[in-house]
Amino acid sequence: MDLYTSSDNPRELQNRLGYLMIGIVAIFVALLLRAWYLQITKGNYYREQSENNRVRVVSIQPSRGLIFDRHGELLANNVPSFNLYLVLEDIADKKALLDELARLIQMDRAEMDRKIRSRKNNVPYMPVKIKDGLSLKEVALIESHRMDLAGTLLEPEPQRNYLYGSLAAHLLGYVGEISPAQMQESDNSEVLPGTSVGQNGVEKTYDIHIRGEVGQKIIEVDAGGHEMKVLRVQEPASGNDLYLTIDLNVQKAAEEALGKDAGTIVAINPRNGEILAMASHPAFDPNQLSRSLSPADWEALASDPSHPLTNRATQGQYPPGSTFKLVVSSAALESKEVKADEQINCTGGLLFGRRVYKDWKRGGHGLMDLHSAIVQSCDVYFYEAGRRVGIDRLADYAFRYGLGQPTGIELTSEKSGNVPTPQWKMRAKGEPWYPGETLSASIGQGFVTVTPIQLANLIGTVAMSGVRYQPHLVKAIRDRATGRLFEFPPVQIGRVVLAEETFNTIRQGLSGVVSEPHGTGAAARSKIISIGGKTGTAQVVEMKAGIETKSLPKEFQDHAWFIAFAPVEDPQIAVAVLIEHGGHGGETAAPPAKRVIEEYLKNGAPQIHQQL
Amino acid sequence: MVPRRFISNFDAWFIIVVLMILGLGVLSIYTVTYVVSSKAHLSIYSKQVIWIGLGLIVFFAVAAIDYHELARWSPFLYAGGVALLILVLLVGRTGMGARRWLSLGFFDLQPSEWIKLVVILVLARYFSTRSRLQGLTVRELILPAVGVGIPLLLVLKQPDLGTALVLLFIFAVLVFLIGLRSRTVGFSILLSLMAFPFIWEIFWSVLKPYQRNRLIAFINPAIDPMGRGYHALQSKIAIGSGGFFGKGLFGGTQSQLKFLPEGHTDFVFSVFAEEWGFLGVLMLLVLYFLLIWWGIDVAYKAKDHLGVFLAVGVVSMLVFYLAVNIGMTLGVAPVVGVPLPLMSYGGNSILTTMSGLGLLLNIKIRRFMLFY
Numbered sequence: 001m002d003l004y005t006s007s008d009n010p011r012e013l014q015n016r017l018g019y020l021m022i023g024i025v026a027i028f029v030a031l032l033l034r035a036w037y038l039q040i041t042k043g044n045y046y047r048e049q050s051e052n053n054r055v056r057v058v059s060i061q062p063s064r065g066l067i068f069d070r071h072g073e074l075l076a077n078n079v080p081s082f083n084l085y086l087v088l089e090d091i092a093d094k095k096a097l098l099d100e101l102a103r104l105i106q107m108d109r110a111e112m113d114r115k116i117r118s119r120k121n122n123v124p125y126m127p128v129k130i131k132d133g134l135s136l137k138e139v140a141l142i143e144s145h146r147m148d149l150a151g152t153l154l155e156p157e158p159q160r161n162y163l164y165g166s167l168a169a170h171l172l173g174y175v176g177e178i179s180p181a182q183m184q185e186s187d188n189s190e191v192l193p194g195t196s197v198g199q200n201g202v203e204k205t206y207d208i209h210i211r212g213e214v215g216q217k218i219i220e221v222d223a224g225g226h227e228m229k230v231l232r233v234q235e236p237a238s239g240n241d242l243y244l245t246i247d248l249n250v251q252k253a254a255e256e257a258l259g260k261d262a263g264t265i266v267a268i269n270p271r272n273g274e275i276l277a278m279a280s281h282p283a284f285d286p287n288q289l290s291r292s293l294s295p296a297d298w299e300a301l302a303s304d305p306s307h308p309l310t311n312r313a314t315q316g317q318y319p320p321g322s323t324f325k326l327v328v329s330s331a332a333l334e335s336k337e338v339k340a341d342e343q344i345n346c347t348g349g350l351l352f353g354r355r356v357y358k359d360w361k362r363g364g365h366g367l368m369d370l371h372s373a374i375v376q377s378c379d380v381y382f383y384e385a386g387r388r389v390g391i392d393r394l395a396d397y398a399f400r401y402g403l404g405q406p407t408g409i410e411l412t413s414e415k416s417g418n419v420p421t422p423q424w425k426m427r428a429k430g431e432p433w434y435p436g437e438t439l440s441a442s443i444g445q446g447f448v449t450v451t452p453i454q455l456a457n458l459i460g461t462v463a464m465s466g467v468r469y470q471p472h473l474v475k476a477i478r479d480r481a482t483g484r485l486f487e488f489p490p491v492q493i494g495r496v497v498l499a500e501e502t503f504n505t506i507r508q509g510l511s512g513v514v515s516e517p518h519g520t521g522a523a524a525r526s527k528i529i530s531i532g533g534k535t536g537t538a539q540v541v542e543m544k545a546g547i548e549t550k551s552l553p554k555e556f557q558d559h560a561w562f563i564a565f566a567p568v569e570d571p572q573i574a575v576a577v578l579i580e581h582g583g584h585g586g587e588t589a590a591p592p593a594k595r596v597i598e599e600y601l602k603n604g605a606p607q608i609h610q611q612l
Numbered sequence: 613m614v615p616r617r618f619i620s621n622f623d624a625w626f627i628i629v630v631l632m633i634l635g636l637g638v639l640s641i642y643t644v645t646y647v648v649s650s651k652a653h654l655s656i657y658s659k660q661v662i663w664i665g666l667g668l669i670v671f672f673a674v675a676a677i678d679y680h681e682l683a684r685w686s687p688f689l690y691a692g693g694v695a696l697l698i699l700v701l702l703v704g705r706t707g708m709g710a711r712r713w714l715s716l717g718f719f720d721l722q723p724s725e726w727i728k729l730v731v732i733l734v735l736a737r738y739f740s741t742r743s744r745l746q747g748l749t750v751r752e753l754i755l756p757a758v759g760v761g762i763p764l765l766l767v768l769k770q771p772d773l774g775t776a777l778v779l780l781f782i783f784a785v786l787v788f789l790i791g792l793r794s795r796t797v798g799f800s801i802l803l804s805l806m807a808f809p810f811i812w813e814i815f816w817s818v819l820k821p822y823q824r825n826r827l828i829a830f831i832n833p834a835i836d837p838m839g840r841g842y843h844a845l846q847s848k849i850a851i852g853s854g855g856f857f858g859k860g861l862f863g864g865t866q867s868q869l870k871f872l873p874e875g876h877t878d879f880v881f882s883v884f885a886e887e888w889g890f891l892g893v894l895m896l897l898v899l900y901f902l903l904i905w906w907g908i909d910v911a912y913k914a915k916d917h918l919g920v921f922l923a924v925g926v927v928s929m930l931v932f933y934l935a936v937n938i939g940m941t942l943g944v945a946p947v948v949g950v951p952l953p954l955m956s957y958g959g960n961s962i963l964t965t966m967s968g969l970g971l972l973l974n975i976k977i978r979r980f981m982l983f984y
Contacts, residue, residue: 013743013789013790013917013920014912016788016789016791017789017908017911017912017920017924020785020788020789020908020924020927021905021908024901024904024908024927024931025901027931027934027935028897028900028901028904030944031897031934031935031938031939031942032893032894032897034939034942034943034944035851035885035890035893035894035897035942036890038848038851038852038942038943039851039852039854039855039856039885039889039890039893040855040856040890042852043852043853043854043855043856044855045852046848046849046851046852046853047852047853047855049849049852049853050849050850050852050853051853055845055846055849218845231845
């Protein structure tokens with residue numbers, strides 16, 4: 001077939017080309033008429049608009065999604081707040097206006113200047129926020145002087161409100177104006193400067209779901225920048241609601257149990273990884289942080305020696321102390337280096353190399369099998385067990401339980417703790433591993449560090465015979481537009497494969513810790529629920545022999561641990577408690593754990609699938 | 613090689629018209645970008661001048677190669693173009709919410725700009741062999757529809773709404789030109805109606821929220837989500853305030869004060885209209901019209917069907933861009949983000965437009981040649 005040889009002139013097409021030309025002419029005429037209409041007919045109108053720059057775009061902040069606990073109890077909502085803005089281009093005499101404003105609302109001039117200077121964008125007529133949360137009196141004052149205050153803009157906007165103040169502050173987080181660095185993140189490509197975004201906790205992690213969509217209104221203003229006419233409005237879209245996994249009552253119990261002590265409590269459902277409570281003290285008030293904080297206030301908070309901004313549950317790294325004996329027990333039994341009924345004599349210390357590794361109990365515990373060694377937290381028994389197992393196998397089991405790595409909970413800057421190995425030591429310290437360090441590690445001292453959430457997960461894993469779930473904080477998200485609920489199913493992240501017999505032996509030991517006469521965790525004994533647990537004491541400073549740590553100043557006293565699960569026969573909750581400088585775990589950390597467990601289980605085991 | 617004696621006076625005028633439009637474009641770009649571009653290595657307007665230089669080379673190069681040769685290669689060009697579109701989706705550079713560019717180091721290639729010319733080539737080649745009085749049968753329409761459909765879906769996925777629409781437009785104009793049998797027309801309408809919900813679903817789902825908002829805002833400006841009407845409004849103020857004589861170069865308060873976004877790319881017409889007024893708009897539209905008229909003339913006098921379809925394809929591409937871009941700035945078309953040919957800043961746009969014009973010249977200078 002000849003492709004292109006239709007060399008006769010394509011006459012039949014030429015008619016159609018004519019039609020095409022008519023269409024094109026029509027388009028050009030239409031465009032020209034439209035230009036005529038805009039430039040000649042309405043030319044004066046548009047010229048006036050352009051000369052006075054009468055048209056402004058004002059963002060309308062959306063309501064952030066609400067945050068509820070697992071039962072639908074409200075934790076965070078939004079309240080109206082009056083915010084004061086300046087439109088710099090509308091101000092005739094800047095100094096006079098700022099002086100007048102400073103007088104009316106009692107605001108520092110230097111602070112005002114700083115806010116004006118901090119305007120990042122060079123978009124003209126973009127309002128700059130000067131102050132938020134104005135009192136009604138201040139609003140009235142400004143409104144009554146409105147004619148003298150050309151260039152000011154009062155906008156009622158939603159302000160984040162945390163109903164219970166500092167309760168669960170670290171896991172909720174707070175909100176704040178988006179920073180220039182955050183503007184660069186891909187999730188924030190459509191966020192306008194000046195918008196409030198989550199700055200910590202679930203507010204930050206789930207920001208994209210709960211932030212909503214900014215609305216805009218296009219307004220016509222007079223020469224003083226005052227709104228005269230609304231040309232167009234696009235209402236903002238509210239954010240989606242979060243349903244957390246935490247139980248408000250359990251959280252309250254945890255906060256109260258911690259009281260003024262520095263420390264943390266994490267409670268987790270070992271059957272699905274849901275965090276039931278997470279408290280960290282000292283805390284901060286997210287309401288305060290969500291308003292614009294002066295640099296001085298911020299500096300004071302950030303440099304506070306008690307570290308109120310640190311979430312001790314996920315960011316605090318502590319030696320696990322005797323709680324680490326769960327890992328040593330697992331390793332010793334599974335490697336068959338120790339039999340559960342084998343007896344080791346504790347004389348109060350173990351001579352290893354040229355050093356005596358002492359037991360916490362002077363004079364020793366006498367003959368110990370694994371059960372009684374766990375119950376009484378005999379150090380010598382575990383020195384020996386650890387020595388036989390060796391550091392490599394100990395580290396292996398620690399890793400299997402999830403130590404030395406972040407749990408992956410939806411909170412930023414989670415720490416991973418440290419599981420030491422000879423390779424790690426060579427890398428980090430440039431020194432070989434000394435055999436004696438294995439003994440220190442066996443009772444959770446030395447280079448081993450953990451985060452409280454890792455330990456809560458660890459004892460939960462023991463309670464569940466090795467099944468490990470991803471700890472998480474959000475149970476569901478409700479789509480505001482459709483009302484549909486998107487639930488997050490539990491995610492099993494692994495399984496620590498040990499003989500069921502091993503888990504049974506350890507669990508019986510943990511139960512004995514609380515219920516038996518010599519148990520170190522007797523203070524956690526409950527009249528209503530069977531609790532299993534393990535105490536721990538994490539050394540802050542190495543003690544010379546014979547000095548009672550209790551006689552030392554508070555900051556040198558040991559950290560107190562208690563990790564627990566309940567009920568022993570049908571585990572529903574796993575808890576880790578850490579009290580900084582609390583001394584012995586059995587005394588200070590066990591009662592808060594009991595309190596939290598009783599609060600959660602006082603009405604019997606809760607249903608896993610609850611109505612939201 | 614190039615039969616020089618065939619370049620008539622009319623063609624010389626055409627080249628002058630093209631250069632005038634290019635010059636006005638650079639001038640407009642200069643007035644809105646000269647302030648901000650001081651710290652860049654190369655200012656935006658000087659880059660544009662370089663692109664124009666390259667564009668002229670491409671223009672003559674495309675004119676030099678016999679368009680029958682180009683048509684012969686078109687299946688390979690098509691395969692390569694589709695491959696590049698797929699590559700863009702895999703490794704393309706993302707900018708402004710869309711994945712459109714392949715970074716070549718010195719230059720970001722935008723395959724969706726080039727695929728339009730390739731589609732014009734393959735469609736023209738196909739239609740030129742099936743041109744007869746009765747029009748196309750249903751079966752003959754399937755292959756070109758698929759041929760347009762594949763790149764169309766790929767550019768929609770980026771998403772690049774403007775390119776998808778121009779592909780559709782070129783296809784429609786060429787089909788109109790070749791004609792359909794009445795049965796084919798009926799069948800097409802029926803099929804379109806049946807397929808519409810599915811196509812719409814796909815179309816809607818690939819759009820970014822801001823694109824959906826623009827469409828909604830155009831259909832119902834009262835809703836105006838995300839204030840996209842803001843662009844259109846500021847553009848209207850800019851153009852309208854230009855009045856009859858304009859505000860003069862650098863006199864455009866709208867564009868100078870940055871009320872007008874994208875003043876050197878999609879909204880370059882608004883900048884021009886504010887500075888030059890209605891008088892300038894009239895002049896510019898006349899220049900563009902001369903360009904289009906010349907294109908239609910090329911089609912009218914083309915030696916064979918292939919030439920006609922190629923010329924009409926290029927002309928319809930230009931007309932679509934002119935109508936949608938200028939219509940957008942005048943507030944009578946949705947803000948879909950297509951460049952104004954020859955005026956908007958951008959290497960891809962300049963090079964492809966110049967290639968298209970080169971193709972027109974190509975057809976023109978070979979209208980008396982015997983096929984060899």
